[in-house]
Amino acid sequence: MPAAYMIVQIKITREEGWPEYRQKVAELFARHGGRHLVRGGPVEVLEGSYDGRRLVIFEFPSMDVIRSVWDSPDYAEVKKLREGAGELDVWAVPGV
Template sequence: MPAYLISQGTVKDPERMQAYRAAVVPLIAKFEGRYIVRRGKVEVLEGQHDGRSVTIHEFPSIEAIHAFWESPEYASIKDLRLGAADLDLWAVEGV
């Protein structure tokens, strides 16, 4: 069953975030993840949106998200992101 890693946030240090993206994109692919939304424009149909960008990655399963998130490879690049952006991150199982 597919699963989705969703992030919503604000970039504070664009240079560090660019370095993080350069490192994380191939790692996501290694764990069979792919971008399906990359900082896409949010169009509010009902309710509210706080203006932060949204990114969604699709993985083959929730286990694949955990394998990526808990991998030594990700641990080595996560520090690039910490402090460079304020993010909320969620893992959600699909149907």
């Protein structure tokens, strides 16, 4: 089964809620075979521009797994921890 990737760009607007969210989302994603590949850190721009947002990349077993976790009641509960505390762009991309 080919892998799939969840790519997240985050601008934290209020730190409250994020530490617990990070812990719980990592645990939830791990239960579904997800793992961090990139978790913040410096970005080296080789071409183009970088807007300064935090970059996080997860690997999952498949697009179906990403969709099922994203749409799950478990994630809906975890997501409440960061509501109103940041702006996110989240993409799911199939591997090759």
